[in-house]
Amino acid sequence: MIPANFNYESPSTLNEALNLLSAHDDAKVLAGGHSLLPAMKLRLAQPAMLVDLGRISGLSYIREAADKIAIGAMTTHAEVAGSKDLLDSSPLLALAAAQIGDTQVRNRGTLGGSLAQAHPAADYPAAVLALDAEIVAHSHSGERVIPATKFFNGMFSTALRNDEIITEVRVPKTRGEGVTYKKFHHPASGYAVVGVAVRVKKSGNKIESAAVGITGVSEIAYRASAMESKLRGKPIGAFADAAEHAADGIDVIGDVYASAEYRRHLVTVITRRALEAAAK
Ligand SMILES: Cc1cc2nc3c(=O)[nH]c(=O)nc-3n(C[C@H](O)[C@H](O)[C@H](O)COP(=O)(O)OP(=O)(O)OC[C@H]3O[C@@H](n4cnc5c(N)ncnc54)[C@H](O)[C@@H]3O)c2cc1C
Incomplete structure (x- = not known):
């Protein structure tokens, strides 16, 4: 040690x-x-x-930027979870942050650190994928804006280069949409056995569009695109059939706590519950 x-x-x-x-x-x-x-x-x-980023000022903030909210990379999970700006305009990231680890972890861990770590069971990846967030990285070559959907390459692997530092994450405002993050916690580590971030737009009694990010289920967090297209135009509440497709085409991982078969079942249950909660 x-x-x-x-x-x-x-x-x-x-x-x-x-x-x-x-x-x-x-x-x-x-x-x-x-x-x-x-x-x-x-x-x-x-x-x-x-290279400790802790003494660099100006990397910890949450502020409005036109139709987005910009969050500095050194913003802690606790600050994200408690942000009034996020809770009012784009609550999904805050809902995920509130479920990370325990108080000590949330008081020290940062948004940029969690994304750069790309742990396969971390919570933020599901949320940034569902939000189509942008991850801003700086190097001596300038600024690079990486869409969340292109950021995660594999287990503990991202699109970041060695000479790049994440400085900011930008999330869209989601007023008028239904969002939620549902997590089945690992009882020992607190990480997600399955974590599902959902964003739905409704039109009358139907789903106009849905964006679903899922973590914990495979080596890399993913967007459940096959299921998203099945949800379009569906009446609110008719989610059980679509949720059965939450892990379509995904190589589901198994471990001593949760076999691949168990996780494949669990993700359909948590996804259905998340869709129902978001649609409310
Ligand atoms: C007991 C415990 C329980 C936890 N439970 C959970 C949980 O339930 N859910 C969850 O999601 N996470 C959990 N975590 C992980 C926690 O959220 C960490 O804070 C997070 O993974 C890493 O953030 P950090 O700021 O501590 O980064 P660090 O540990 O400092 O760095 C992690 C990696 O990211 C790189 N890095 C850091 N910042 C940047 C940057 N700005 N730009 C580029 N690279 C950077 C570092 O070089 C390193 O490779 C847990 C951790 C512990 C110890």
Whole structure:
């Protein structure tokens, strides 16, 4: 439980942090440390240098930006969960944040850190996928805006380059839509055995469109696109048949706690419940 030796830098500007990343191939950014430090203690990660983002001002905020809400990468899960701006205009991310880990984790862990970590059972990935969020990364080449649907490449793997730092996440305002995040918690770790983020637009008594992001079920969070198209035009409440397709085409994972067969069943149940709650 003792990490390998590493150097530590705590720059005070984003530019200094980017310089350090460019100069050291084996450097890693440190945010809340709630995923990176345990991995280092287990020697699953052995970066030669940590570049701590904690002293850089201006990376922690939640503010309106035209038809979107912009959230700084160093914003903690607790700040996301408690944000009045998000709860009023785009509550899905806040609903997911409120279900992450425990109070200590939510007070230290950050939005940018969680997305960069790309844990297959993390909560934010389902929400950013359902929201069609944008993930903003900075490097010395400038700013890159990565759609959430193109961000996750695999288990613990993203579209981020080594010289890039996530600075902001942008989510659309969803006033007038139904949103919810339903999670079946792993009893020991608190991570999602299955987590389902739903966004529905209604037209009268029918579903006009639905966006569903799912985590915990496979090596990578995904949009349940096959099911989304089945939901279009369906009467509110007729969700059970569509929810049966929540894991269509997905390579479902199994582990000692939940077999692949169990997870494949569970995701249909949690998805139906999430659709019903969002449509209300
Ligand atoms: C006991 C426990 C329970 C937990 N339960 C849950 C849970 O239920 N649901 C859940 O989703 N998560 C859970 N987590 C994980 C938690 O949410 C972490 O906070 C999160 O995964 C990582 O965020 P961090 O800010 O701590 O990042 P760090 O640990 O500091 O970094 C994680 C990775 O992201 C990189 N990184 C960090 N910030 C940036 C950035 N801005 N740009 C580029 N790369 C960056 C780092 O280099 C590192 O590779 C749990 C963690 C613990 C310890």
